[in-house]
Amino acid sequence: MAEIPSFVTDADSGDSSDAFAVGAYRSGVAARLAGLSVETLRVWERRYSVSAPQRSAHGQRLYSGEQVRRLGLIKRLVDQGHPIGALAALSFAQLAQLELPHAVEVSAPAYPMRVALVGTALVRRMATGGRGNLAFDVLRTCDNLDGAAQALNGVQVDVLLIELSELAESALLQIGEARQAVGAAAVVVLYRFCASVTIRQLRSQGYLVARVPPDLEEIVLLCETALAAHPSAVVVARGAGAVPGPRRLDEQALTELMAAGNKVECECPRHLSEILLMLGSFERYSAQCGASNPYDALLHQDMLLAAGQAREILEFAMERLARAEGLPLPVMRPPGIA
Structure with missing residues (x-):
């Protein structure tokens, strides 16, 4: 980087x-x-x-x-x-x-970051060029938040970057719709004037919210920080189609987490363990299908890759959840060691 x-x-x-x-x-x-x-x-x-x-x-x-x-x-x-x-x-x-395990590797996303821009002033600033622009690959722009979801629909980005001079509470729904339209891993919302309650609402939804900075380099750092805070940025940082790593939590480890999770009021550890068990099973199933059916081998390789990437992201999420709930994380043995 x-x-x-x-x-x-x-x-x-x-x-x-x-x-x-x-x-x-x-x-x-x-x-x-x-x-x-x-x-x-x-x-x-x-x-x-x-x-x-x-x-x-x-x-x-x-x-x-x-x-x-x-x-x-x-x-x-x-x-x-x-x-x-x-x-x-x-x-x-x-x-x-x-x-987050291996956060040192993912905290600084690879350049250029794919972004979608919302806001006339922001679009103009990006158009002026400069060193900060080397960090961004602007895939699509929209002058106003009104209709942004429709204007940006169909483009896949790492960061949705929005600048609103006056940020009102009524914009929350539109920001959420725009994020869903672009599938952004992170959202950065810049404002000049905004009520503190609106800022808290946006941050509670995982958005990074800050006053409009004077320099483009500062916007770059904001986008880096926003991406680093999202587990889904792991795949973005590694590049599209990256081969997932080995399992961090095997069936025994997940079973232990499920049992420990029964002792806390939150049922998320149990639910997430069940999802990971299913993903691991589907990952193995896809590998078997690809080996036994040469006609659909490429299709099952895609399924294997997708399942592995989803499993890897959720394993990171499970480890963060376990720490937050005070659950013991089982120690995985290296392959081949009894």
Whole structure:
């Protein structure tokens, strides 16, 4: 993945000539990209030494792109129930292992990211070009949210990127319809004015919501962060048609998780275990059919690939669910070891 240049992008913080030499984001931008309030970031730094930002000649705190990604990862883990005190000293790799196995590999999606754009100002900004555009493959655009679902229908993208100057609660349904139309792994919604209750509603649906940033490079980082937060981004990052890896949870492991899941009120561990058992069975069945029926071999290879990719995504989801519910994750033995 090409490295994203990190620029000082907080237009409200005064003279930035000295900060550009450092090449970093100021605290307001860093907090926004990570999904935090500036106040929360300062508390975390004061109490837990969660990060060590550089200082400009004027004493302003400056964060690199990697530090911003780490803060965003910590924010997601705290939202999942991990105590901030236990996370603050961990490296990015250690944090990624808590959130999603192999998250270090998928946290930065491969360029270019396939995007669909909604919003006249956003479409115009993308048309001006620049280094940030190298990160995007714009497949389709739409000037307005009204009718966006119809205008974007049929295109498959990684990120649905929406910019609305005034974001009203009435837009929630249209945003959901647009996301469904494009099958986006992630949705980034940019606004200038919006009620806090609407922002909370959007974030509860898994959308990344932020004020319209001044620089395109910041939009790139927002899209990266949004993709990294979604398990379905695993397949996107690996590339279309990627061969799924070996099973992470065999039948014995899933059976143990089902039994442990009966002790909690949430029935999702049991339901997800059942789905994974069925997928594993169908994966084996497809392999057998492809071997025994040469006329339909290609068709069954496609079925085998689809089942394996679905199984891999849901295995990652199961591991995250098990951690969230406090369920013990069985240790898988390497093949051939009794």
